[in-house]
Ligand SMILES: Nc1ncnc2c1ncn2[C@@H]1O[C@H](COP(=O)(O)OP(=O)(O)O)[C@@H](O)[C@H]1O
């Protein structure tokens with residue numbers, strides 16, 4: 001792969017805060033025009049990594065090259081070519097939508113005529129034309145994040161860093177937001193996006209999973225789930241709670257999570273785990289059926305972090 005196809009390359013990326021190794025020897029390669037997901041529990045080092053890759057934070061150790069620039073040395077040049085957006089609403093609540101975008105255009109030094117054209121274009125593309133004069137503070141959480149996204153691409157950056165952009169957003173707005181991300185990726189933008197939502201992770205071209213600062217897995221969703229082949233089971237029965245207690249005592253079982261009336265079980269290796277579970281349930285006179293299940297990214301997350309992923313808010317929240 002030639003250097004021109006690579007948007008981000010980090011080797012041995014490390015950040016210490018006193019005794020804490022918040023990011024620990026991370027190697028990362030992100031190809032251009034990809035949507036690359038950054039996954040991990042709270043405190044796993046996602047934001048710290050992103051800040052270093054943008055040139056906002058100096059690494060303790062390691063090498064970073066972004067869009068062919070050495071970071072942090074050439075961070076000033078990089079800044080004009082990237083966009084950066086975080087979970088926090090980063091717009092002015094007491095300015096209108098249009099004024100917010102005009103302000104960001106000025107910050108990016110767009111000439112006045114170009115700025116006007118670009119603001120109009122974004123208002124249109126992001127479906128805000130009819131509310132250009134509304135105060136940003138009066139919008140819903142999802143609308144605010146969509147406006148923040150529009151603002152972060154005002155200068156047509158080649159690369160976008162999005163740090164948990166949809167954490168505080170309802171599921172429908174999250175889908176809208178991801179539609180925009182794919183439009184940007186189709187138009188050639190590289191996107192690095194952190195998230196703790198598994199449905200978002202499924203949509204990424206590739207992803208990296210961090211745990212306590214360490215990169216514990218990376219690959220395409222299919223590669224990552226493929227590594228768990230024959231290690232995921234579903235247990236269906238009348239008494240899932242009772243079954244769970246028994247299943248967790250069986251050797252080789254890593255986790256058992258109740259989902260509705262069934263249990264989802266992850267085994268340490270493919271093999272005779274299902275048979276051992278079946279025996280244990282039969283010995284305890286618990287009537288249940290053990291069937292193979294196709295592995296998903298939640299299973300991957302559990303397998304590499306030993307934690308259950310954070311659940312997404314319900315459709316009503
Ligand atoms: N400026 C800082 N000073 C000290 N500790 C920090 C600082 N920033 C982050 N940390 C710590 O580093 C770890 C990783 O944090 P962070 O990168 O924010 O994780 P994530 O974004 O995955 O939730 C956490 O333990 C956090 O408390």
Ligand SMILES: [Mg+2]
Nearest residue numbers: 046047048164
């Ligand atoms: Mg964070």
